[in-house]
Amino acid sequence: MAGRAQALYRKVAADLERGISEGAYGSGGKLPAEGVLAEQYGVSRGTVRQAMSVLRANGFVASRRGTRRVVLRTSQSQSFGELLSFTRWARSTGEEPGGRVVRAVQGPASGTESARLRVAEGAEVCRVLRVRTLSGRPVMVERTVYPEAVGALVAELEPDTVSFTVRLEEQGVLFADAQHTIDLVPADATDAELLGCGEGDVLLREQRRSTDPAGAPIEFSEDRYLPGTVAFTANSSAGSGSLARRAGRPSSG
Amino acid sequence: MAGRAQALYRKVAADLERGISEGAYGSGGKLPAEGVLAEQYGVSRGTVRQAMSVLRANGFVASRRGTRRVVLRTSQSQSFGELLSFTRWARSTGEEPGGRVVRAVQGPASGTESARLRVAEGAEVCRVLRVRTLSGRPVMVERTVYPEAVGALVAELEPDTVSFTVRLEEQGVLFADAQHTIDLVPADATDAELLGCGEGDVLLREQRRSTDPAGAPIEFSEDRYLPGTVAFTANSSAGSGSLARRAGRPSSG
DNA sequence: GAGTGGTCTAGACCACCGA
């Protein structure tokens, strides 16, 4: 009963998510019991529970012993790809994304870089500085470091390539996991010039370390957004929250 | 084999997390196979997999078919309580937390408030404005709205109560899930006065809607931090990411 | 007490990775 293009439990989860976002159960409404859903979909209770764990992780339902699951929110969820790719995100919001490479250099990894990319200190890495635009308006400055193997692919891309992420995926680079840190940082001279703001103005910073299915780092990126251009959302639960709060500036750049 | 204070899979997960953070497998190292762990802990493979799903959700391991799981990070993870409670968070970082109620009023819920707390429009809600301090230094302004039942408990707390969250939990209010939005917002006159910054200065905003195990909203809070005082971290994966990116100011306050 | 979700087991087959 395995070996399908898409796992059964993912189809069930997707179907339930569709139902929820279409308001089939209402906001705060109750989902059918596991047993009922199992029969409806013709699957075992275990498969229904696997689907439910996806919905729970995405913040759609609350669940506890003794009562049926309750709808927590009805909005659609965003995909992993839209989180990693500025281009995909922009398009999903109806905006026209753009990007321009300001600088791309190769060189030996610093101590910080080698730790973040898990390569030997002094190993060659590829650094790219880009401005990202929405409908021509600069909104974000992106500083990305790639390990040598990925950097070789990046180096072959045209400077005006809109989405590096999409191109890398086409080359077989798979993004599987990412760790993010979100905080504030004052704009430096480069940020100010590229974004058209004042030096020292506060920007929203997202640092991101993406890894492939084998756990090997693909990129480390530091993105700085102008105020009012972006918001991040997350869900957390007592069982296992992915979101956490840290003190001050953990790795000020 | 059920009916324990803590589920077996949670003990296994906690034990593995401890091993990982103590470097027993190294950074980027491989974990033992599921079958091996099942035998070691004397549990079934299903229980080991449940434990692994916790580790995966918390960003500790990457996993794929064909090879053993790989350690992604070795740092300790924060608890759900430390995410929701400013006080617990501050103490976990070695700081001395403080809080002062600036204003606490009751009144009919606005349209926005009623939607956020899932109460009828015009239903009584309790609004609290507080300054939060670290070692006496103001770092955050907190605007929280409680539904009437919770507000009644809050109203009985002393104004200098350090942690409302902890006191509410003592009264039997259980926090089970939360949805968060993180973005930037300019300081208004109140923020500026309470935080000692300029009006219009950019602050980091976290909006949070917490619900109990039944899915009923407990609070809606809007917290505004001074730059350099806080950072949020999150993990996401292709399977089911809890983090997402949204456009502009989704619900500007 | 009936209904429901939480936990655990045992076993099966498959897809994938790497030697």
Add this chain to the structure above:
DNA sequence: CGGTGGTCTAGACCACTCC
């Protein structure tokens, strides 16, 4: 080709909620 994780099933017992 053996080892490993991914998926699915069937069944069991328990804790909890609500009537």
